[in-house]
Amino acid sequence: MSFEPDVLQGFVQRYLDTVVSGSADDVAALYAEDATLEDPVGGGEVHIGRQAIAGFYKNVSGAEITTELLSFRAGGHEAAFVFAITVGTMRIEPIEVMTFDGDGQITSMKAYWGPQNITQL
Numbered sequence: 001m002s003f004e005p006d007v008l009q010g011f012v013q014r015y016l017d018t019v020v021s022g023s024a025d026d027v028a029a030l031y032a033e034d035a036t037l038e039d040p041v042g043g044g045e046v047h048i049g050r051q052a053i054a055g056f057y058k059n060v061s062g063a064e065i066t067t068e069l070l071s072f073r074a075g076g077h078e079a080a081f082v083f084a085i086t087v088g089t090m091r092i093e094p095i096e097v098m099t100f101d102g103d104g105q106i107t108s109m110k111a112y113w114g115p116q117n118i119t120q121l
Contacts, residue, residue, distance in 0.1 A: 028054035
């Protein structure tokens with residue numbers, strides 16, 4: 001299974017837009033039922049399943065959030081991208097790697113970032 005790069009970029013943009021405007025459940029609905037989320041990689045818990053993923057996104061619900069896609073690469077059914085997310089007065093620039101199933105749902109997400117990728121605004 002493979003997607004054209006512009007289709008994958010559309011999936012990623014849908015995710016970034018939903019993080020800004022949707023609820024934690026809306027974001028979790030973009031994930032497959034048995035998906036995994038690791039954010040940040042090496043930071044501890046891997047969230048498994050849509051319910052656990054919704055719990056992760058509840059951490060930022062209600063905050064003022066903006067996102068901006070900075071760089072994008074695609075291959076097959078995977079995408080890697082750098083984006084900026086601003087939550088209140090904190091800007092983070094992670095690199096994320098996502099895999100997608102045939103329906104365009106996220107099956108795994110890994111976010112690579114640490115304190116060196118945070119700017120206080």
